[in-house]
Amino acid sequence: MALRPFEEIVTEYGPMVLRVCRAVVGPHDAEDAWSETFLAALRAYPELPEDARIEAWLVTIAHRKAIDVVRADSRRPLAVAEVPEPAVGGSGTGGPGAPAASANGQAQQPPWERDEELWDALKALPRRQRAAVAYHYLAGLPYREIAAVTGVSTDAARRAASDGITSLRRSLPGRTEQRTDAGARQRRAHQREERGERP
Amino acid sequence: MTTPTPRANSGPSGTSDAPAVPAVPGPLAALPDADPAARERLHARLVDGAERAGLLDVAYRTLETPVGPLLLAATEEGLVRIAYGVQDHDAVLADLAERVSPRVLRGPARLEQTVRQLDEYFAGRRTRFELPLDLRLSTGFRREVITRLPDIGYGRTESYARMAAAAGSPRAVRAVGTACATNPLPLVLPCHRVVRSDGSAGGYAGGAEAKRTLLTLEAA
Numbered sequence: 299m300a301l302r303p304f305e306e307i308v309t310e311y312g313p314m315v316l317r318v319c320r321a322v323v324g325p326h327d328a329e330d331a332w333s334e335t336f337l338a339a340l341r342a343y344p345e346l347p348e349d350a351r352i353e354a355w356l357v358t359i360a361h362r363k364a365i366d367v368v369r370a371d372s373r374r375p376l377a378v379a380e381v382p383e384p385a386v387g388g389s390g391t392g393g394p395g396a397p398a399a400s401a402n403g404q405a406q407q408p409p410w411e412r413d414e415e416l417w418d419a420l421k422a423l424p425r426r427q428r429a430a431v432a433y434h435y436l437a438g439l440p441y442r443e444i445a446a447v448t449g450v451s452t453d454a455a456r457r458a459a460s461d462g463i464t465s466l467r468r469s470l471p472g473r474t475e476q477r478t479d480a481g482a483r484q485r486r487a488h489q490r491e492e493r494g495e496r497p
Numbered sequence: 498m499t500t501p502t503p504r505a506n507s508g509p510s511g512t513s514d515a516p517a518v519p520a521v522p523g524p525l526a527a528l529p530d531a532d533p534a535a536r537e538r539l540h541a542r543l544v545d546g547a548e549r550a551g552l553l554d555v556a557y558r559t560l561e562t563p564v565g566p567l568l569l570a571a572t573e574e575g576l577v578r579i580a581y582g583v584q585d586h587d588a589v590l591a592d593l594a595e596r597v598s599p600r601v602l603r604g605p606a607r608l609e610q611t612v613r614q615l616d617e618y619f620a621g622r623r624t625r626f627e628l629p630l631d632l633r634l635s636t637g638f639r640r641e642v643i644t645r646l647p648d649i650g651y652g653r654t655e656s657y658a659r660m661a662a663a664a665g666s667p668r669a670v671r672a673v674g675t676a677c678a679t680n681p682l683p684l685v686l687p688c689h690r691v692v693r694s695d696g697s698a699g700g701y702a703g704g705a706e707a708k709r710t711l712l713t714l715e716a717a
Contacts, residue, residue: 303555303594303601308543312536317528332539337546344599410527419524435522466524473523476530 304343307352308336314437315356319364321420321432325411327367334363354443357433361447364429419469426450427462434459544604555593556604559586560612563619563714564707567684569608572597575629576611578681581703596634615684621717624651626685634681638669642676649690652715656694678702684711 315335319328338359346355410416420428429448433439439447445455520526547553555577557570568586570578570593577597580589594601605612610628617623625647635643642664649655657677661669677688683702689711693699701708 300591300595301599303590304599305557305590305602308540308602312539313531316532316535316539317530320528321525329535329539329542333542333546336539336543337550337552340543340547340552340600340602341550408529410529413527416524416527431525435525436528463522463524467522470524473526475520475523476526 301343301346301348304340307339307343307356311352311356312336314353315360317436318357318360318432321436322360322364322429323367323371324417324420327371331360331363331367334366335360338363351443353437354439354447357437357439357443358447361429361433415470419466422469423462423465424458427458427465430455430458431462431466435463540603544602544606547600547602548604548606552600553602553604553607554598554600556602556607557590557593558603558605558608558612560615562615564703564710567615569611569615570601571607571611572631572633574631576608576682576685577631577634579683579685581683581707583704584702611685618684619714621714628685630682630685632681635676635679638664638666638672639676639679642673643680643682643686643688646677646680646686646688646690649687651687654690654692654712657691657699658694660691674700687711690715 312332316328316332319331319335323331335356339356342359423431426448430444433444433447434441441456441459442452444459445452448455448458450458521530544553544556548556551573553573555570555572557568560567560569565582566586567582568578568580568584568589569576570580570590578589578593580586590601614623614626614628618626632640632644642660645660645663648663657670657673658667660673661667664673666672673691677691678700680686680688680702683689689701689703689708691699692712698705698708698712
């Protein structure tokens with residue numbers, strides 16, 4: 299079975315990767331990280347083994363791109379975190395969404411983007427925990443794969459996700475969980491892990 | 498309903514009897530799992546970046562026409578595939594991914610010229626196509642046959658037998674039929690103008706009705 303058209307990969311996994319990018323680098327840099335991730339993925343795609351797990355492959359690339367984006371961000375002047383930038387839209391094909399939002403001011407921002415509590419809580423996490431939480435709970439990666447992506451042991455990855463979600467729940471009590479496809483993926487990942495390698 | 502109390506270990510041991518799948522934890526649920534505006538914006542940005550980086554191996558779009566929805570696909574060299582709805586566009590895209598490159602993205606910009614010329618054709622204002630073509634999906638005798646198709650003028654027809662003779666193999670009538678049936682660029686390479694010697698229309702990749710529609714359009 300040959301590789302599927304890349305368009306299908308974008309359709310199927312694009313939303314998950316965007317959510318992961320938002321959780322890991324915040325709302326303002328997420329679209330840069332997503333774009334860098336999918337362009338790099340497109341470049342490497344023909345060489346991808348046909349039995350590769352697409353989620354883990356994309357998250358691996360997104361992890362590297364997120365680090366790049368954060369590094370670039372730390373070299374920029376202050377106030378980047380406070381002032382929403384228009385998405386850098388290549389040669390002006392960025393589309394109507396981002397420019398409209400910035401032109402009309404903060405009132406156009408969606409509620410999740412203005413959720414300062416959420417962003418403060420995520421920013422307060424050590425980077426490794428923030429990544430592990432996103433990769434586990436949003437991408438549905440098992441701890442073994444998170445370990446491979448982030449370069450730690452499986453136990454350390456499990457601890458990072460666990461400590462991360464515990465402190466998020468403490469900072470943001472009473473928020474309602476959400477049942478989604480990501481949840482289904484997560485359960486499958488859990489089941490694999492439970493069958494395979496949980497001590 | 499379970500209360501979202503903090504769990505040190507989220508491992509859902511015993512999910513088999515739980516009614517619902519484990520959920521995205523409350524703190525992360527605020528992040529939208531679908532964001533159509535962002536999706537469109539990012540898709541456009543990806544296609545743009547891919548084109549500039551030379552990574553857009555196959556760009557495609559669909560077009561509604563009097564003969565149904567057409568899939569149009571182009572490489573950097575030119576138009577590589579036109580497919581009718583009855584040919585199953587998903588299957589055609591999978592075939593392009595396998596035979597040309599898996600770097601396939603929906604990217605209408607590369608097909609603007611094709612769309613304009615097809616619109617003109619269906620409006621009766623165009624009698625031949627002037628488009629760069631990528632013929633890599635057709636080889637050998639079949640390629641020889643389909644590249645001769647534009648010699649059959651607009652509004653005229655030719656028989657399979659005479660096409661075979663023109664290609665230098667008068668006995669290859671069946672092979673001409675196969676070449677037309679597997680033409681990767683119908684309409685632009687007008688295999689619909691090849692008919693049976695008795696004057697009946699014969700088969701067509703887009704279906705017999707599409708062939709009649711095109712011949713009627715050109716006869717008007």
